Amino acid sequence: MLTGSIPPELGGSSKLQGLYLGNNQLSGTIPGRLGVLGSLVKLNLTGNQLYGPVPRSFGDLKELTHLDLSYNELDGNLPRSFSNLSYLTYLDLHGNKFTGEIPLELGNLVQLEYFDVSGNRISGQIPEKLCALVNLFYLNLAENSLEGPVPGSGICLNLSKISLAGNKDLCGKIMGLDCRVKSFDKSYYLNAWGLAGIAVGCMIVTLSIAFALRKWILKDSGQGDLEEGKLNSFLDQNLYFLSSSSSRSKEPLSINIAMFEQPLLKITLVDILEATNNFCKTNIIGDGGFGTVYKATLPDVKTVAVKKLSQAKTQGNREFIAEMETLGKVKHQNLVPLLGYCSFGEEKLLVYEYMVNGSLDLWLRNQSRALDVLDWPKRVKIATGSARGLAFLHHGFTPHIIHRDIKASNILLNEDFEPKVADFGLARLISACETHVSTDIAGTFGYIPPEYGQSGRSTTRGDVYSFGVILLELVTGKEPTGPDFKEVEGGNLVGWVFQKIKKGQAADVLDPTVLSADSKQMMLQMLQIAAVCLSDNPANRPTMLKVLKFLKGIKDE
Known part of the structure; x- marks a missing residue:
């Protein structure tokens, strides 16, 4: 029975992870200061009397997974800034007064599972990219003013009529209305003739340019009566990709x-x-x-x-x-x-x-000692640099890229031992035409987070887990799995390390080849960062930006 407006001062609660104010009698607008709650994971304001637009600052709630603003009187366009919420899985906006179109950018919310925008005043077409979201299992667009064809892909392929009811101008197989049938009114034919006129005009312009180009070629070559065969030969040279040697044959157009x-x-x-x-x-x-x-x-x-x-x-x-x-x-x-x-x-x-120093895996598995020992300063440099690269994939590029196969062999080293993350985007490239990411390409044994065995879904938090394994490798010098752990409690590197930490023997896991009085404290700090990354609960793992900040703290000491 809370009344009044939402206090802007709540925006000062920097560590707040959940804010539940639903089903009260709150009124006024949503304070923009809520957008600075950097740790907020869930926000529920349903069933109040809030009005006005959603603050743009909500696009800065990078940790948000659950947002419920349903049953209010909110208006304005759906914020495009929602596309920045890369962890968002639940978005409920139904029962408001939102107008405008569904932003195409919402198709970038790869983690989205639930989206309800029914009972608003949304217009325009249904974005095909939204329907194609692989994790989306619930979509409700009913009681709006949507128009045009219902996409025949992803979740929209099997939507019920109830989820689309009230949108009078939608068409397609689901709606039982052929999208090609047009009303035979005067304006339709005028539009058709207008399009035809534009097409003819474009054709005339194209032919004119081609004629002028041919004339220029003839003049430039000094041959006023260049034969058609020679002209075709000239065009061939511009249509084909040639090798650097003149003696090589041309590559075909395929x-x-x-x-x-x-x-x-x-x-x-x-x-x-x-x-x-x-x-x-x-x-x-x-x-x-x-x-x-x-x-x-x-x-x-x-x-x-x-x-x-x-x-x-x-x-x-x-x-x-x-x-x-x-x-x-x-x-x-x-x-x-x-x-x-x-x-x-x-x-x-x-x-x-080409990376001169090969992979991190090569240096850590230096069984024959053919290489120098990877000293501790280099290991800190490698950890920090690879965290920076992975953080850029997760947060600095749109659409965000989930690596899905972080491992030591995908951390390459240049001549200065500056690390560079390899193979990013390849899992998506190979699996883009599949409905889900199968486990054989969603990671490498020893680096796969525990939740993948249940859902099979790749997330940025899964990358964080895999990176935590790499930090353990840098600290211990051991590989994630193998004969070393056959008779050891825990069964693998992660299990063994956690058993040692639980027994108060964390120092026993440190790599003796780089352990010294100077490095010991820093190694234990990196071990602590790795342990947080390896949390069984994905929500408890830090983002890669936070991991990078932690590692920089080690570097500065």
């Missing part, structure tokens, strides 16, 4: 290739075959679940790493190219840069920057 750095603009499939000696086994530098990696030297004497993706797992050509265009834009000092890609039939090839 090859799609793109490069993101100027020195590699002219690379072709022929170049890659030559640089890897037809993918000779002696050039293999890595082999994992996504494919085989080869060391290659391109014609411009640049050493790169070429990943040949497993043919059986890759998706269609259009989807592959779209995904590469996205991944090619992801640039960060602690991410292995994608320099280019090549698609030829079933073959899918990725070109990465």
